[in-house]
Amino acid sequence: MPDAPSPASRFLAAAWRALGGGEAWLGRIEISGSGDLPSAFAVADLAAASIGAAALAVAERAASATSRPPNAVVDRRLASLWFGFSLKPQGWTLPPVWDPIAGDYPAADDWIRLHTNAARHRAAALAALGCVGERDAVAAAVRGWRADALEAAIVARGGCAAVMRSLAAWADHPHGRAVAAEPLVLFDKREVFGPASGPIDPTRPLAGVRVLDLTRILAGPVATRFLAAYGADVLRIDPPDWDEPSVAPEVTLGKRCARLDLAEPGGRERFLALLGQADVIVHGYRPGALDALGLGEVERRRARPGLVDVSLDAYGWSGPWAGRRGFDSLVQMSAGIAEEGMRRFGKDKPTPLPVQALDHAAGYLLAAAAVRGLSERAASGAGSSRRLSLARVAALLASERAEANGAFAPAGEADYAPEIEATDWGPARRFAPPAAVEGAPMRWARPAGRLGAAPPVW
Template sequence: MDDGTRGGCTGVSAEDLVTRDRSSYDASDVVEELWTCLALPSEALSRVQLDADNAPALPSSFKIGVLAQSSIALAALAAAQLHALRNGGEVPRVGVPLQHAVIEFKSERFYTIDGESPSSPLNAIGGLHKTADGYIRVHDSFPNHVNGMLELMGLPKGSTREQLADKIAAWESIELENVSTVRGDLAAYALRSYDEWDALPQSTAVANIPILVQSISSNHHGIHRSKLPRSTNRCLEGIRVLEMSRVIAAPLCGKTLAAYGADMIWVTSPTLLDLPSIDRDFARGKRTVQLDIKDEVGKAKLLELVKDCDVFIQGYRPGSLANYELSSEDLVKINPDIIVANMSAFGPNGPWSGQRGFDSLVQTCSGMNVSEAQHADQGETARPLPCQALDHGSGYLLATGIMAALFRREFEGGAWQVDVSLAGTMKYLRSLGQYPGSSGFQCEDYKQQADIPPEYLEARATGFGHMMAVKHCAKIDGCEVGWRNMPKPLGSDSAEWL
C-alpha cells in the first residue's frame, strides 16, 4: 500500500487519516492512534501514565509538547511491551513527565563537559538568504556543503556570509534549490508557504502516519525460533543494533534503544568529519567503531557485524548505501531476520524521496517557518521552531517502529523494514493544529543548562571529561532506563558484539 497506512491501522481508511481532526489531541491521544496503527496490543495502552496537557510547553504555535511527550512515551511503551513479551506477565507501567520531555527535545543544547557548553555546529554562511524572488535556507553544518555552495557561487573558500548573500541575491529561489540540491550535492531549500508546499507532488507522497513498518522477507523455511530470550531489568538487553548515521534524528534513535539496554555499535567513517558538538550527546549508550566501507577489510568487518545483528539503522541520503551493496535487499541476503530502519528527509515515496535534507530545511520548504512567523506576528519573514522538533520526534518514532518490528518478528519471523522521515513527522505535527494567534509563544523557554531543574540532569565521566547532561525522561516500572556507555573518541571499541 502507498497511501500511508502500511504497517497497521487495520480498519482505518487512508481518507480518514487525512481528514481526521487532531486539533484537540493531547499526548495520550497520539500514543493511542500511532500504537493502534502499528498493530500492537491495545491492552498495553492502559499502562501509560502521562500528565498530558494540550497547552504550550515551548514557545511555538506548533504543539511541540504533545509531540515530545507522545513520541517518547511510544518508544518507552514499546520497550515495556518487549520486556513483557520476553519475560511474561503484564506490561510494566510507563511514565513520561511533560516538562522533562520537552527539555529532552533540546538535549544537545544543554550538556556541558568540564563545565563548558557545546559550541555551535554551524559555520558562518548558512541560514536564510534573500533571493531575487524570495528566500532560500542554506545548510552549513558540513564543510563540503559550505565549500560547495561557495564554489557554485564562484566564491573562494573562506568567503563571508555577506559575500555569499550578494551572489545569492541574483538567483531565483527555486532555481537555486534545483541547481544546488535537486541536481547537485548541496543542501539548500526555498522558503515556501503552506499553500506552496501543498501544491507540490511530494506533499501528498509523504505518508499520513509517520511510522511505516512492513515485512520485506517472509520465513520461507516455515521454522521460526524466538529471537528474544528472557532478559533482566533492561528491556532490550541482548538486542544487537548496528547504526550508520549522522546529525540528530537517526543517532537519537540509536541513543533511545541504548537507553533501554540494546547493545549499540555506532559505525562512523574515518574519511568523514564528525560533528563533536552534537556527537557528544547522541553518542551516549553506544560503542564506537570506525570502518571505511570503501576499503575491502573495512567492508568485510561491517558485513560480519550485519550478519549477527538484529537491527540496522541508517540515516544517510536514500540510495547512498546501496552504492556499496548495503540496500535492504542486500542486507536481507546476509541476515534473513534483520530489521532495516531508514531515516530520511522526505520518505520512501515521491519525487523528492532521494533528496537529502535536514530538520531546518524541511521546516523551511514545508511552510512551517512561514506559518510560525505569521503566528508570532513580529514582522519576521520566517521563524524557526525553538528546537529541532522534527529530528527529535522522528528519532523516537523510528525507535518505536523498530521495537514494533521486533515484536512482530517474534510472531511472524522474517525480515522487516521501518521508514520514518522528517517530512512525515512534520506532516503529523502540522495535523495536530496550531495554537491561535501568538498564544503559543506565551510560555517560558529553556535556553541553557542553568534553566533545567537539577533532577533532570545527571553527571557522568566520559572520554572527554566530566559530563553533565539531560537524563532520559521515561520511567518503566521495575526496569533500568538510562545509558551505561558514555561518549569517547571515535573508533575506541572493537568491531564485535558483546
C-alpha cells in the same frame, strides 16, 4: 462529558497505530507535567508523544517476560527538554553547531536556507553561488538569484538548500502531496526467518540486543541512544573521515563508536560480518546509497535472516524529491513550518521551531519501530523493515497548531539527574530521563565517547 483528547494523546495514538501497536497499550501510558515550548505548533505534545511511543514499545517487549503488563509514564517537560540538548558540560564547552555561512538568506523573491555544515555541501553551495565562503559575500550572491532557481542549482551540485514555502504551497506542491499520501511508518514484513535475540530481562528489556547504527546527525543517533538506555549493545559505524564535534557528546551516550570504510572491500566484508550477528540495523543513508556500496536490502537480509531493518530519510520515499538530501531545518522551510512561525509571530524572517523537533520525534519513532520489530520477530521469527521520513513527521506536527503557548521556564537544577557523566570531553550533567517504564529504569551503561574510539567488533 469526557474531555477531548489532548494533542499529545492524538499524536501518540496516530504514531502507535502507524507502528502497528495494539489499542489496549494506549491505556497503559500517562503523560504528566505541563508547559509548552513557544511555537506555532504543538511541539511539546509531539515530544511527549514520540517518546511515549518508544516507551510503550519497550513496555510491550517487557510484558512478554512479566506476569502483568507494565505501565509507562512520560514527563512532558523533560521530554521537551530532551528535544534540545540534554548535556550540560561542567568546565568545558561544545563547539558551535552551525557552519558560519549556514542559515537563512533573502533571495530576489523569497527566503532560502543553506545547509553547509558538511564540507561537500558547503562546497556545492559556494560553487552554485560563485562566491567566497564569507557570510556577506554569500548574502550578496543570494540576492541575485530567484530562490527556487538557487535551490535547484545547489541541489543539482549535491548540496542542501530549501526555499521557504507556506503550508498551503507545500500542500499544493507535487512532493508535498506525495508526502501527505505516505503513511507515517512504511512497514514491510519479510518472511525471512532468523534467530531472536534470546530471553528477555524485564528490568533491561533490550539487553542482549545488538544494534548496528549507520546514522549521523540527528534523528538516527537519537533513536539508538534511546535503545542503549534499555540495554541494547549499540555499535555505531562511521567513515574514516567523519566527525560531529558539536553533537557527538550529545548523541553517543551509551554506545561504542567505530570506523569502517564501506567503500573498500575489507570494510564492507567486516561490516557484513558484524551485520550477521546483529538483531537491528538503523540507517539514515539516502535511498540507494547502501545499494551502491553493495549493501542493499537483499545483501543485508542474506547476511542476517530475520533482521529488523529501520531507516529514515529527509523528504520521504515517493514523489519527485524522494531521495533528496535534507535536514530538519530544511524540511521546516520546505513544509511550511518556518513560514507559519514567521506569520504567526509577526516576524520578518523565517521562524523555525524552538528545537529540532522533526529530528527528535523521528528518532524516538525509529526507536519505537525497532523495538516493535523485535517484539514481532520474537512472536513469529520474521524480520521486517520500517521506514520513516522527516517530511512525514512534519506533516504530523503541522496537523496540530498551538493556539496558545503556556510558560516554559528555562532548565533548572531540578531538571538534571544527580550523576556526573564522565564523557570523553570532560564531566557533564544530563537531564533526568524523560520516560519511565515500570520495573525497567531508563539508564545508560556508557558515557558519551568520541567517534572511532572503539574497534569494529561486538
